[in-house]
Every structure is written in structure tokens, then in C-alpha cells.
Amino acid sequence: QVQLVQSGAEVKKPGASVKVSCKASGYTFTDYFMHWVRQAPGQGLEWMGWISPNSGGTHYAQKFQGRVTVTRDTSISTTYMELSGLRSDDTALYYCTRESHNSGGYYWGDWGQGTLVTVSS
Amino acid sequence: EIVLTQSPGTLSLSPGERATLSCRASQSVSSSHLAWYQQEPGQAPRLLIYGASNRATGIPDRFSGSGSGTDFTLTISRLEPEDFAVYYCQQYGGSPPAWTFGQGTKVEIK
Numbered sequence: 599q600v601q602l603v604q605s606g607a608e609v610k611k612p613g614a615s616v617k618v619s620c621k622a623s624g625y626t627f628t629d630y631f632m633h634w635v636r637q638a639p640g641q642g643l644e645w646m647g648w649i650s651p652n653s654g655g656t657h658y659a660q661k662f663q664g665r666v667t668v669t670r671d672t673s674i675s676t677t678y679m680e681l682s683g684l685r686s687d688d689t690a691l692y693y694c695t696r697e698s699h700n701s702g703g704y705y706w707g708d709w710g711q712g713t714l715v716t717v718s719s
Numbered sequence: 720e721i722v723l724t725q726s727p728g729t730l731s732l733s734p735g736e737r738a739t740l741s742c743r744a745s746q747s748v749s750s751s752h753l754a755w756y757q758q759e760p761g762q763a764p765r766l767l768i769y770g771a772s773n774r775a776t777g778i779p780d781r782f783s784g785s786g787s788g789t790d791f792t793l794t795i796s797r798l799e800p801e802d803f804a805v806y807y808c809q810q811y812g813g814s815p816p817a818w819t820f821g822q823g824t825k826v827e828i829k
Contacts, residue, residue, distance in 0.1 A: 633818070643756075643764065643807055645818040659817055660720070693763055703751035703770025704811065709763035 600624040602694050602710035609716045615682040618713045620694030627675035628652040631697040633706065634668060634679045636690040644690075648697065649677060684717045691715075721745055721813040725806075725821035731829040738795040740824045742808035747788045752811035755784055755793045758823075759804045767806075768793060795826075803828050 605619040620632065634646040647658035649668040656668050667680045677694055692713045695706040722745040732738055742755075750771040756764040766775040768784035771791055781796040795802055808821040 642823045643758075643809075643820040645820065648818075657816075660815070695763075702773040703754070705754050705766050705769035705775065706756075706764075706809075707766045707775060712763055 600696065600708045602696060602708055604692075604694060604710040604713045607714040607716070609718065610684050612685055612717055612719055614684050614717075615680060616684060616715050617678055617680040618692050618694075618715070620677045620679070620710050622675045622677070622696070625696075627670075628672060632668075632670070632677045633695050633697055634666075634677075635693045635695060637693070637712075638687070638690040641690075646679065646692075651677065681715075684715075686717050689715065689717045720817055721748060721810055721819055723808050723810055723819055723821035725808060725824045727824060728822075729825045729827060731827050732798055733829045734798050734800055736798050738793075738798055738802070738826055740793040740795075740806055740808075740826075742786075742791040742793070742821050744789045744791075744810060746813070748791075748810045748812055750787050753784075753786075753791055754809045756807045756809065757802075757804050758807065764807065798826070800828075802826065 601623045603621045608616050610616050628651045631648050633648045636644050646662050647668050649656045651670045665682050670677045694710040696708040724743045726741045753771040755768040757767050758764045767782050772784045783794045785792050805823045805825045807823050811818045
């Protein structure tokens, strides 16, 4: 079965960077786009960007342009999300999620367990 | 960016009742890129509906989605205890294209 396993919780100081990993298993890694989504405490879901594991091509939400970098290592079926210039309002749970599609539409049916990133001085 | 507005913010209902959740887009959305998710406290979101009206694998048939253009609806025909959660709609589109979520509707026990 499809599994997305993320790295553990991080505590960072303002201005620092954080890199979260998402290891995929149970499917062909390069066949499916991977997205990153975050959720601040008590808030809704916010899309950050995606990567094509096949080509390495990326697309980011305008809000995060210049601060977020998503990469992948196909040899270990892992995607990474790095966020720089951390601020207190970047404190959130960060999820990776796999995009699928069929004739009915596009969907994100598989999610990682989430990685809590806390930004505090 | 396409903004999704969900209403109501909170829906207070009893088990067995019908729930109707609305998602309105600031501009027309492709139905193939409209999905609904359920999120319980401390859990990752769970896909319910994609393509506006297609139930995801394993989702009970009490969940249904409908709509097109700018107005979409998630209906839960008879609420079960496990259905009390937060529901989000999601779309892809706009210029530049981006994925966005609605702010969520919380379905709580009355």
C-alpha cells in the first residue's frame, strides 16, 4: 500500500531554515506529483507547491515564492521541502501529499503523517 | 487566485440529520479539479469526493458531491457519529494556476 512517511518534528529560531522529508513507498515514485501543504494551529489548509519527481520540475504558491524549495531524490523515493527565513507564523504542521488522477478528476488521496515545525526564539 | 468561500462556518446537527455544506468560488472552477476533504482532530485530511461528484475509494454512499461552475455542495445524507469533523473544499485553477482550499466548515454535534 502507498505510504508517505515524513521526518520528525523540528524547532527552529526565527530567520533559520528547515528541511522536511517525505519518503514514499508502495508505488512508482516518479509517476506521481507530490505536493506540500501546511496547517497552522487551529487554522485551515494552505497549499505551498508541488514537484514532479520524474522531471524535478516545481511550481510554488506565490505566497512562498523565494522562500520555499522542493526537491527530490529518486534513488531513495524521497521528496524534500525547505523553507527559509522562518518566522513565528510559519509554525505549522507540514504535510506531503500525492496527487493522482483518473477520468473522474484529480485528487490527493495519500498523505504523510505531518511534521510539526515550531519557530520560536 | 481563485478564492473558495465555504458556508456555513459551523453546522450544528444531530446524528441522523442531513448536512449540506456549500463551497462557492470567486470564478468558475473546472469540476475535474474540485475535491472535498474531511479532517478529524490530529489527523491528516482524508479525501472524500473528487471531480466534484466522485466518491473516493471506501467512502460511504451517504457522502455525495454536486455542483459546477462556481457553486459546489457536499451532502451527508444521514450523519453518523464519526462524521463530526471539519470539511474542506479544494480547487485548482486561476492565473497563475494554483491549488486553493476553502476555510473549512466544522460539523459539530448539536
